[in-house]
Amino acid sequence: MVETAGGGPGDGTAEVLDRPLPDGVRRRVVQIVSDSFGGLTVAELPAQLRQYARFAPNRRAKFAGNAMAAALETDPLFRQRIGEKFREAQPELAAALDSGSPPPAADPLDVAAAAYVLRPAGWVKLVTAAGEEAQRADAERADEESRAELERLRAELAQAREHTRAETERLRTELESARKEAESLHRKLRAALSDVKRGEAALRKARGEADALRGEAQAQVSAAESESRRLKTRLGEAEAALEATRRAAREGRSVEDMRVRLLLDTLLDATQGLRRELALPPVSVRPAETVDAVEPGRMTPKDIAARALSENDPAILDQLLALPQAHLVVDGYNVTKTGYPQMPLEKQRLRLLGQLSALAAQTGAEVTCVFDGAELAAPVLLAPPRGVRVLFSKPGVTADELIRQLVRAEPPGRPVIVASTDREVADGVAKAGARPVASAVLLKRLS
Numbered sequence: 001m002v003e004t005a006g007g008g009p010g011d012g013t014a015e016v017l018d019r020p021l022p023d024g025v026r027r028r029v030v031q032i033v034s035d036s037f038g039g040l041t042v043a044e045l046p047a048q049l050r051q052y053a054r055f056a057p058n059r060r061a062k063f064a065g066n067a068m069a070a071a072l073e074t075d076p077l078f079r080q081r082i083g084e085k086f087r088e089a090q091p092e093l094a095a096a097l098d099s100g101s102p103p104p105a106a107d108p109l110d111v112a113a114a115a116y117v118l119r120p121a122g123w124v125k126l127v128t129a130a131g132e133e134a135q136r137a138d139a140e141r142a143d144e145e146s147r148a149e150l151e152r153l154r155a156e157l158a159q160a161r162e163h164t165r166a167e168t169e170r171l172r173t174e175l176e177s178a179r180k181e182a183e184s185l186h187r188k189l190r191a192a193l194s195d196v197k198r199g200e201a202a203l204r205k206a207r208g209e210a211d212a213l214r215g216e217a218q219a220q221v222s223a224a225e226s227e228s229r230r231l232k233t234r235l236g237e238a239e240a241a242l243e244a245t246r247r248a249a250r251e252g253r254s255v256e257d258m259r260v261r262l263l264l265d266t267l268l269d270a271t272q273g274l275r276r277e278l279a280l281p282p283v284s285v286r287p288a289e290t291v292d293a294v295e296p297g298r299m300t301p302k303d304i305a306a307r308a309l310s311e312n313d314p315a316i317l318d319q320l321l322a323l324p325q326a327h328l329v330v331d332g333y334n335v336t337k338t339g340y341p342q343m344p345l346e347k348q349r350l351r352l353l354g355q356l357s358a359l360a361a362q363t364g365a366e367v368t369c370v371f372d373g374a375e376l377a378a379p380v381l382l383a384p385p386r387g388v389r390v391l392f393s394k395p396g397v398t399a400d401e402l403i404r405q406l407v408r409a410e411p412p413g414r415p416v417i418v419a420s421t422d423r424e425v426a427d428g429v430a431k432a433g434a435r436p437v438a439s440a441v442l443l444k445r446l447s
Contacts, residue, residue, distance in 0.1 A: 021116070025127055026069060028113030033068040034061040036085035046071045046078050072117070083118045094118060102126065228274050235271045238264045259411040262325065266414045269324025314445035317437055321363040323415040329406050329434070330356060330442065331399060331420035332371040338421055338439040353385050355446040360387030368406060372399035400425045407432045 021029070034057045042053050048067050052060050060068070072079050087094040093102070093110070097120045102111045115123035242264045310316070321328060336348035343351070353369060360367040366389075373392040384390040393402045403418060407429045410416050416434040419442040420426060426436035 021069075021127065022112075024109045025112045025116060028109050029072065029116050030061050030065040030068055032086055032113055032117055033072055033082055034058075034065075035089070036082045039085045040081060044078075044081055046075050079117065079119070086114065086117055090114070097123075097126075231267070231271055231274060235267055238267045259409075263411040263413050266325040266411075273322075273324055312438070312441060312444075314441055317417070317441055317445045318363070320415065320417045320435060320437070321359075321365040326363075326365040326415045326417060327410060328356075328359075328365050328367045329403055329416060329418045329429075330367070330369045331403060331418070331422060331425060331439070332369045333399065334420045334422055334425075335439040335442055339443040349382070353388055353390065356388045357385035359446060370399050370402050370406070373397070400428075404428050404432065407434045410434075 042050050045053060049071055052063065052067070055063065072082060083094075093114055097111070097115055097118055102115075112127045115126040242261070320326060330352070332349065332352060333345075336343075336345075336352050340348060340351065349371065356367050356369055359365075367387060368389040368391060370391050370393070373394060382390060391402060391406075393399045400422060403420070403425055407416055407418065410433075412433060416429075418425065418429040418434050418436050419439055420429075420436065421439040430436055
């Protein structure tokens with residue numbers, strides 16, 4: 001049993017620590033007090049520590065650390081009781097400290113904390129040495145961390161240098177690529193300028209060819225009279241075919257019979273129209289009449305050429321619809337979306353069909369308006385206006401294909417006019433013998 005706080009000069013109670021307790025030693029001292037705290041009764045505890053008597057050791061060390069350290073420093077009796085509990089828990093370390101030779105393998109912080117609690121002779125030196133050892137360990141650890149940080153920074157610097165070198169090389173490569181691309185663009189620009197010059201030369205050549213074509217057109221007008229004589233011959237043949245068709249009609253009519261009859265009616269109306277246009281007198285041919293000359297009241301080729309109209313002139317549509325048995329096929333949505341695309345589809349259809357009905361009444365021509373069925377979410381309830389046939393394409397069939405079917409269904413020789421701006425439709429119906437006109441021309445005529 002050690003002496004009390006008032007012991008003789010042989011113990012270390014008279015020694016005084018002239019510096020603050022090192023943090024590491026202080027934490028170990030608080031832990032020793034917390035571990036020994038539970039072995040004391042409430043009466044044996046200082047008044048300021050009794051409220052922590054029921055705390056767990058970890059919670060005591062956390063919440064009452066400062067109070068326990070202060071009580072241990074100022075209350076010798078409390079320190080003696082804690083020392084007795086520590087001797088019971090670690091007798092070997094306590095005996096070694098009492099003998100003045102602490103175990104060399106023990107942790108210096110544990111030795112210093114035990115010496116601070118037990119206060120053997122020379123405990124101040126043990127605490128001071130433990131603090132210096134902890135400072136050296138902290139310094140070594142900080143030095144090691146500094147070395148590791150330095151190595152890390154060196155590695156990052158080397159990596160940054162390598163990245164900079166790679167980025168510089170990449171930028172040089174991109175610069176070289178951009179320079180080559182610029183040179184290529186300069187070459188293309190020079191080639192484009194050369195193409196423009198060739199295009200201007202081709203334009204001048206095309207204008208010359210157009211002038212030549214105008215001359216040929218005048219020659220073709222003069223050939224129209226010989227064509228009228230050929231039509232008379234065909235008329236005789238058509239009349240004979242008509243008689244044969246009438247006989248066949250009594251046995252039963254077919255689609256081909258209808259097409260032949262329609263063609264014959266077209267030829268007859270064309271002949272009558274041509275007769276009215278040429279205004280030929282009903283006299284027989286005389287030898288003197290075969291001499292090439294201009295008769296009074298007759299139009300010369302120059303007069304006929306003066307009647308030529310521009311492709312964009314709405315009057316050309318009136319001339320086409322004035323042909324006998326003319327059939328006008330209209331690409332509905334192509335016309336409406338050219339003229340008034342901002343309107344809903346239903347109002348587009350109604351407006352166009354109303355205008356086509358008035359056109360049919362004025363010209364007497366057959367009019368068929370074709371709409372694309374793919375634009376419809378449901379069947380359309382529509383009463384076709386007078387004089388206009390309204391058709392919608394079936395599922396899987398476009399309006400363009402339906403227009404081509406209508407043109408192919410007509411007999412060769414019947415004048416069929418197709419109103420559409422679609423180049424594919426115009427080219428297709430032209431190959432089938434129909435006459436395409438732009439949607440804008442029809443819109444001008446309707447307005």
